[in-house]
Amino acid sequence: MAESQNLSALIWSVADLLRGDYKQSEYGRVILPFTVLRRLDCVLEATKSAVLAEKEKREAAGLPAEPFLRKASGYGFYNDSPLDLPKAAGDQDNIAENLHDYTQAFSPEVRDIFECFEFAAQLDRLAKADLLYLVTDKFANVDLHPDVVPNDKMGHVFEELIRRFAELSNETAGEHFTPREVIALMVNLLFTEDDDVLARPGVVRTLYDPTAGTGGMLSTAEERLTDMNPDARLVLSGQELNAESYAICKADMLIKGQDVARIKHGNTLSDDGHPGQVFDYMLSNPPFGVEWKKVQKDVKKEHKDRGFDGRFGPGLPRVSDGSLLFLMHLISKMRPAKDGGSRLAIVLNGSPLFTGGAGSGESEIRRHILESDLLEAIVALPTDMFYNTGIATYVWVLSNRKAPERKGKVQLIDGSRLFRKMRKSLGSKRKELGPEDIAAIVRLHGDGVEASVAEVDEHGRAYDRPVSRVFRNEAFGYQQITVERPERDAAGNVVRHNGRKQKGEPKADSSLRDTETIPLDADPEEHLAAEVLPHVPDAWVDDSKTKIGYEIPFNRHFYVFRPPRALAAIDAELKIVTDRIVAMIGGLSA
Template sequence: MASAPNNTESTLASFIWNNANDLWGDFPHTEFGKIILPFTVLRRLECVLEPTKDVVLNTYEQFKDQGMALDDILANVSGNPFYNKSTYNLSNLGGTKTKANLEDYIANFSENVRVIFEQFDFSTTINKLAKANLLLRICTNFAAIDLHPSVVPDRTMSNVYEHLIARFGAEVGTGSEDFMTPRDIVHLAATLLLEPDNELFEQKNGLIRTIYDQTCGTSGFLTDMMNYVDGFKDRYKVAPVLVPHGQELQPETHAVALGSMLLKKLESDPSRDLSQNIKLGSTLSNDFFSGQRFHYQCSNPPFGMSWAKDASAVQLEHKEKGLNGRFGAGLPKATDGSMLFLQNLISKLELPENGGGRGAIILSGSPLFNGSAGSGESEIRRFILENDYLESIVALPTDIFFRTGIGTYIWLISNRKPEHRKGKVQLIDATGMGSSLRKNEGNKRKFIDQDSIDAISRIYADFEESSVSKIFEYSDFGYRRVKVQQPLRMYFDFNEDNRHSFGNNKEFNKLSAVPHDNVKKYIESFADQVKSFEWFTTEFLPNFPSIKITKSFYQSLMNIFGVKSSDAEIVSFNGEVLFDNDLTDYENIPLNRDIQEYMAKEVLPHAPDAVIDSSYADAKDGQVGVVGYEINFNRYFYVFEQPRHPNEIMAEIKELSAEVAQLLGEV
């Protein structure tokens, strides 16, 4: 058996991917990943079972006809939560009945493995390879690769899976970020999430905690979290235990996650099948962990994913359960479900009396500020901040994901903040940290190296103000959107154009013949005159022909003959001041600032007649102005750069012009 190359994960992935060379010509490149991934998972499982293969076969022969529950017996003998009772493996399938023998091999796995290959639709792959006369060759290729965990550790294997997925995604033009997170980001998030509990782990050896990833992909996040606490074995006899749970939407990546979790073992319960905790389906509309809570959570939901397919279930839960459900704080626009995943995470935090919960979720920039005051997005931020769930947000460098260069952020969520963090939020600007990749991987040009992870972790732990760390009261992100109105001011102009417009007005033409003619003559009697609003109310209206002047007729007169002017009089009707809709404005006034003081300083000097519309109030607290929340990173970390002096720019232009002239002269 050939050992896997002992170097980087990408090299190992390339080593496996080279099997695709045998597929060229017989398969479109879009199918390479569908073939390579299941064979990679199969070979890794096979490598794990090899040491106890003969014992399992002997035990099966001994007990197969005795009517006993063989699953538990064979799993116990295997030393794993799965087994295979076939005499075949990838190296002995034979050249004449390869297809039948491979199908027999797969069929004789325990059920928890068979479901993996069902989700890969592996039977179809086998048939296609057999028809192309490539099945034996591919099986032989993979039989030569040693993927045992002692040779390829869990973290490396997880990276391999995701390198393959990334490469497959690049081949078919799909967004691989939908189901994978670069390992450097995972490691940073794991460190930020778990490092604050190092002292807890030290005090309570063998502490058992639950962890959940609502969009678990290939389970890389879960694996990294579990590996982190496994590191405590170097210091303690019994390391902490994280019991993983996850849910994934895509069958193929779910299948990889099942394979990964089958190989994970809990020191306190080594026979436990952890793949049973990894569910397939939409987290938003089909929550397999409804009502459950977890000590730790990690998640990288797809950026900008529409939740239209989940809308019926989500809207029903929002309506019927409110804050007793997952989405009671609000619903975002249907084009982006990120903030639904954020709410789901919060709903599953373990209760404080049971140790509390912490979560790390990776989001794009839009959840920081999308939606105005009163919108679903703003109300979700309001719920998080006013309930003191947000601990910190870390801004990551751009160009750090495989297929997008957008800015991304790690939100740290907690319902068990230490005393010095209560009511406060720490923002960390790590956009300038990290290193450049020697070779770009898609859009990924940068990575968070270990030195940067250590630095960011220290900044977070120190909880101090600096050029890259800002600490705020949660209310600093809030504001009231106040409606400001100005009185309508106008005079009246009875010029020919306005009179003609009035003659075509529907309110005027509703009148019967006699009042119609009387009104027309009355209007014509003021031809080409300009009058004040006081005249309009004291002389024009009192002497108007005998008709009932409705509000709509009154409005028509003002719309046609009225001319708005800041120098004119204020308009009122029946003692009620009318406001100019064109001058209506909205002011976002910080929550921590007095509204009247703000008006006096910021508004009234420019609009002395401006007044606040007191009817425009917040639905929750009833106070004037609708409450909104946003977190504007650029505002808090903006650094002014002195523009270059014009003389310097002019000198550079002259220098460049001289070079151009010289080049033209040479031509």
């Protein structure tokens, strides 16, 4: 991590050149595409002569050169210009024209990357400010070949740069990427259940991220699977809204040899880039608490017109937070259980656990997930884990092919105290998961049983703190019943209905109406008899108004009541403090 920060600092030094001609919030428009360009430049350097020779040979024969150039490059993409970045920088008088020609000489999928960066416009702007040579020369002298800067290190570089740009422009860094150790935890939670399958020779699996950012989740998953089984292959797919992040992700996937046609640009919620496709594994860190007003029309239309045949059948959350829309999107892309099923992990804040009462969109989404037995586990992460926020976050693990012992159950894991403090904060990120912390959480999940750890409180008293709890799905459901009382006239007599439908029955007084929450398996009439009628004998339950709700009060399930100390002990401590104060006052007045 330290090396990648040093490298990003070197690249960041270009900002010194831009100061004055560019606003701080605009630095990324130059630095990010130039970093990508130099990375691709270094990657293709070794096969440059072979590509140029192949081009000359095929053109002389009157044959289309493209497929041969892809093969000659060794990477499936190419640049057929004799130029590279150092050569372009070496001709200072023609540098603008050379760089335009050089970037246009890439294969189409790479040209798309630079179009997303609007790189041509930046080259012209740099040229007008007499900065183009200085900036190009800086990058031409940085070696970004994968042998020098491995893919995982390069990912850290991009993430560090984006974090800095986000701070300068007051954007949300968390919308772009997730800390690598959090991704490692999520990947382990997905893969460890399938160790036996993933260890088979030549196994091929698919993985998808609908909020791909710069591709950190996709890359980490691929690295983890390769560590487990060098013969395994993970086919990566993703979609990203932010043009710059999409461009970086696409460049990274190109270098890794992935099919970049599977990486889509656009809004996942309003324009699904992978319609009708299903995947073996899925990962996502959707933006926290971001409204979905811009796509409200499209989402509501799909919900209304397609119902459960679409992505948003269960319900819609409030427009101020769209994270549950991404969760439903992922569920819609689960491979049917009969075809092998799927596993997914998604990072959410605390809101989706409990926001929304019975019958609300959020509650109906939770109801669908739990009644469909899709939720396998939820892991509470420490606070201060993300670059842009210190709030509590949770990893939800879902599967439609649960192990037999997990069926009908949900495991809650409290990992909030498993972390190590960082020596230097990065934005709001002050804590990180160490390898031993990840291993402890994965072990708790793998065991799938309730567990506690022995701890001592501030007063030296020992107690057991739960770290893993297991519940039946129904434990998170409840009934919201409506208790009515009769309307009375001035004489105190019950007012009754005159119509045929309810003739003779008492009219309900809306001002006396009350709602109560009871367990899902409780009998409303028994509850009424035991808890209500002893106090208000004329009450009744209106069954037509009963609603079913679901919530997951995570923290409540890990609360441990510790009785206060004996009053005598507290008094004794207070006496010691009081005596000390009296003695101090006496010393002052002496």
